[in-house]
Amino acid sequence: MTEESDSPMTDTDSTTTGPLVPEDITADSPFTLPGFFAALAEGRLVAARCTECDTHLLPPRPACYGCGSRAVTLSEQPRTGEVISYTSVNRPPSAFDHLAPITVAVVELDSSARLTGRVDASLEDVTIGDRVELQVRDPETVDIDPDFGLSYEEEWPIHVFELI
Amino acid sequence: MSTAHLIAVGSSPLGKTDLPGRDLFSKALAEAFEGLPDPADVVDGLYVGAQSERYENQIMQGTLMAEWAGLRNVPAERVEACAAAGALALKNAVRDVRAGVHDAVLACGVEKMTAGGTEGATNALGAAFERALEQRSGITAPATYALLARRYLHETDATERDLAKIAVKNHQNAVANPRAMFQQAVDIETAMDAPDVAPPLKLYDCAPVTDGAAAVVVANDEVAADLQSRPDTVRVAGVGSAANNLAVAERDLTFVEGANVAASTAYEDAGVDAADIDVAEVHDAFTVCEALLAEAAEFAPKGRGIETVEDPEDRSAGWTDVQINTSGGLKARGHPIGATGLLQAVEAYEQLTGRAGERQVADADTALLINEGGVADAHTVAHVLTAQ
Known part of the structure; x- marks a missing residue:
């Protein structure tokens, strides 16, 4: 990984957990593929970032494969x-x-x-x-x-x- | 808990054959049951490993194989984890016998890969990779493994020639294996001069497209004692499995952690460690896998798996004396996807019962099998087998 970063990552979601209830799993949410690709079509590459271990999940998903936590947040990625x-x-x-x-x-x-x-x-x-x-x-x-x-x-x- | 034994094994011819999948299965079954009662009088359940319905447009393989074996109204299930399907069938059979659910179970695998030509196989195998970002970028099986190989060569001292040596060794082993698809040696220059498939992987770094089937009978102590006139069954002493990442981008490119977990679990289950393993059949779908799996199985230090191609007496301190892929491996024995894990078991059975002919490893009494599906260890099943 390089030191410089001309388009730093920014968390776009103030929440610190991914979708935990069924109602949150919608095609508008970047935690689903339709939501992820809708954002990408607008030029935004969105990952999930684990707030426990900092693993990035691309495309976003509701749980971290690195540590098992569901404390994941959406994070717009540098290009x-x-x-x-x-x-x-x-x-x-x-x-x-x-x-x-x-x-x-x-x-x-x-x-x-x-x-x-x-x-x-x-x-x-x-x-x-x-x-x-x-x-x-x-x-x-x-x-x-x-x-x-x-x-x-x-x-x-x-x-x-x-x-x- | 009951002990699970392998009491009989069989395989079909391997390569491009004129037989459809069910008939390849019949071949494997006929060999396995030579000298035994009818399958219906021996087994009371069946698992079949089959990668894809795209080859023959046929699912319901559990029902089909059960019918062709003369089994009726017994549990018969197809299992799928791409190329790990065969060992998954074995794992489920062992679990059922250990738990006392069944006294004996048939574990089999079948794949008719040539049915749709190279294009059909490429498209069918492509389904094993992550869809949204990776399949839609046009990747193939050789390409995903090439991404591992490129990084492995970058991070370690290994060279493309070292990878080619793995293929040369496995072809040499296959010369003495009458089951092998390629019973022929290949020299290092031929391997190095072969066309690129997905650089740095060349033709001889890649296992072939293969038609084939394999079948093994897993039984408890009582059935094993009833059916075997001599003490030459093999004990399934340890089982382990693990799922890792599906996307190649998100996995560790130079360490197969899931395979390490699966092998370690199988060692622990069997009460052995890496140094006890005499022979190992590991999943060399591409040459780099054999190096990675030698490390994951703790036969070699990390980053140095390539040295296990040397004869045991020529290896450095820190390497075990295991003999890897005495069958010729996926590369030379052949790789009919859903059957491969069971072909590994066939080789271990022959080695541990002294039936391996000119490729027999002296005093072999403990074997490790590692079967993988998806890219590298996206899914791994490991077994430890011991002679009685």
């Missing part, structure tokens, strides 16, 4: 981070054929949250430690076979990293 590992998918699932070879990476954001994503660069241009920035793309602009998506995923944006 920048660095490549922790990377490879190239030479024979992707058939829906992604047109994109092959696909460079993918595990990225650690400046908050320490991690996520996997495509990197908009060829394999030879990527190495561990490279700085990247998250971009959010409309699913219709990404050349993935529409049949791949489930009905509820149709509006969900696709994320991709660009080298910076």
